[in-house]
Amino acid sequence: MDRGRMELYNLTLPVGEKHHTLAFLGFLAGDGAPAQAIELQARYISRLITGKVAPPTQKAIKHNLETIKNFSIVRKGKFTYKVPLLKLCDLIACEIGVYPWFWRVFLRDPVLAFMVWYGPIFTAQYRLLGPDSDWDRARAACYRAYDVISANGSQRDKVKVKRDDVTVARRRQVLLFTCGISAMFALGYLGKSRNLHGAIAQWY
Incomplete structure (x- = not known):
């Protein structure tokens, strides 16, 4: 920590460690539930330990820290470790190859593509593509979660008119x-x- 700044790559790996044997999971705060970000942090660490992703270079570390700092400053006006969690999730997802690219999802399910991009964020969205993906189960989970949120987000006393x-x-x-x-x-x-x-x- 330097003057309140925590130098953590993806808010996970301490900067300056040679072998990356120490990691922090869930040491973050943002504008929503952190479950999605924590799961992606865990997936990143597991892939790093098993050698499925390469350790970050110094150039990548510098760029990552600057990106996260900018996320924080834009949201809060000063540096904190509170960042827009969607931005952090997408940052990690791109690195481990599970980012839900709009057109790749669209070609398989156009409705789901718009739900993923313009609806709430779910952990299942990062199981649609890439390593450890399960399209059928992740797709079903996204539809189910979207339906639940849509139902609970409506006013209970609203008169429903069927057309x-x-x-x-x-x-x-x-x-x-x-x-x-x-x-x-x-x-x-x-x-x-x-x-x-x-x-x-x-x-x-």
Whole structure:
């Protein structure tokens, strides 16, 4: 600690340690429940210990600390170890290869892609892609969690009016149709402006 600043890579590894045999899990605070960040910290440490990810270089450590510092300053106006947890989660997820890339999720489930990107954050979202992923179970968990939050977030005394054209199934159909049309126009534009196969390859 230096003048209140804790030099921790991903808020996990103490800076300056040669062999990275000491790690802190959950030593953080932010703008929401820390469970997602703590799980990703644990996954990062387990992969580091088993050699599945390389130890961070000095350049990576410096960039990581600066990034986390900026997260904190933007949110609080001064440096603290309180950071936007979504930013920290995504930072770690990118490093261990489990970041839920929008287009990769979209190509398998367009509705889920929008839920992941514009809805609440769940630990299951970081089990959709990459190492130790389980698409089917993670997808089901995301839908279940989203439904629970949507139900509990509504006003209990609100009068519910059912309309045949605003069912969940219909909303999904409309969303899929809209996304399909948008994708067709996008592919048409890319096909004219550049090599189509090269453009699709960039999505992966």
